[in-house]
């Protein structure tokens with residue numbers, strides 16, 4: 001188990017704030033043990049550190065009231081979306097109040113002509129896309145979990161479509177946020193571009209609830225493409241598959257998705273999603289464009305794949321077949337866990353420059369084998385980002401030690417390749433040591449910003465920054 005640091009608790013302040021919030025929120029303030037535990041970290045191997053209470057606000061004003069009460073008594077405030085983050089982000093190492101934003105779940109406006117919309121933070125990505133479908137629009141960022149858009153903005157999330165449409169940093173036009181002193185700010189208007197002052201939108205994106213609580217998000221939308229086709233192709237090795245990816249990207253084929261599954265992941269997908277894919281490394285692709293455009297893209301990819309020994313290339317425009325394949329991809333976390341029932345899954349998240357991708361994936365496979373770890377790989381490889389899901393028996397000290405060694409080695413490898421220890425999951429508690437290794441003195445500047453905006457360190461303390 002990775003131990004999360006404990007912070008000093010402000011017992012009196014916490015008790016007073018719970019009293020104040022109970023008066024204000026009645027039954028929308030909960031202190032039961034299981035509710036509190038659900039709002040501490042529940043994914044992967046970082047221990048759960050429950051908050052002291054969970055509050056469910058319905059409006060920006062209510063969020064600001066919570067923050068002001070906590071600020072007055074120097075009590076930690078931890079924003080909570082759907083709790084799917086993977087690095088102990090929602091833990092409460094010094095106790096405090098979890099602000100669950102799931103009941104702020106309204107789509108406030110869709111400006112179809114401007115291709116944007118305004119949502120509350122508790123709207124999930126799947127709910128937004130269901131809402132938009134009839135208008136011929138979609139929001140492309142799709143983490144494997146049905147996360148909240150507030151949580152996705154706060155972690156700078158991405159997913160399978162990022163190779164074409166970018167990450168949350170590219171798809172948020174403006175934010176409304178409650179700052180540590182209870183002030184409510186708007187970071188930008190809806191204009192597509194702006195040179196107006198410091199970019200507070202980008203500052204808050206990826207700040208993991210440590211600089212402000214996001215209460216409204218203005219998102220860029222996309223028109224549903226005229227044609228969509230998907231394809232799959234098997235390869236003799238992950239090295240060959242990654243080399244095909246590198247060439248596809250370098251050729252400028254505008255793939256919408258290009259995802260790698262290694263042989264163990266394909267085995268897991270076959271068993272979990274009742275598929276019959278050849279159990280060798282696999283690339284799954286999606287192409288967006290005009291009818292002829294998607295055919296051309298698929299053909300260019302097929303030619304590249306053949307150069308690297310790709311076989312069994314199959315493309316389809318059938319929505320049903322496509323959905324089945326991508327549902328299987330989105331279910332990979334659960335499918336992989338079934339390879340070893342009872343084991344814990346620890347997800348890594350490195351991202352390297354695309355030219356180093358094949359080397360990094362092959363090295364990760366070799367290192368996992370050397371340490372005797374079962375660690376299937378899936379990746380958003382068009383961006384140079386991939387995950388190993390290490391399956392370990394938490395009762396085995398040897399396995400836990402080997403998994404720790406692997407995670408540390410892999411993060412160091414990414415950093416040594418001019419890459420990052422986290423392409424999309426964020427820092428939370430788990431990756432704090434690597435942030436310093438990766439960015440050095442820049443973390444001091446981050447600490448200065450944090451100190452200026454949250455001098456009493458009440459917003460999600462113990463996350464991102466070391467110490």
Ligand SMILES: Cc1cc2nc3c(=O)[nH]c(=O)nc-3n(C[C@H](O)[C@H](O)[C@H](O)COP(=O)(O)OP(=O)(O)OC[C@H]3O[C@@H](n4cnc5c(N)ncnc54)[C@H](O)[C@@H]3O)c2cc1C
Nearest residue numbers: 081082083084085144147148150151152154157158209214
């Ligand atoms: C099966 C699975 C697959 C995943 N696949 C991907 C993937 O493909 N890509 C990817 O990027 N991630 C992925 N993740 C990780 C996770 O889904 C993302 O990090 C997601 O963005 C978290 O959103 P959430 O609503 O669950 O946030 P939470 O886990 O609730 O919170 C995450 C962080 O954001 C802060 N926060 C939440 N809401 C707000 C708010 N309104 N204002 C300020 N701060 C806030 C929290 O304090 C916390 O620090 C996956 C996770 C799982 C379990």
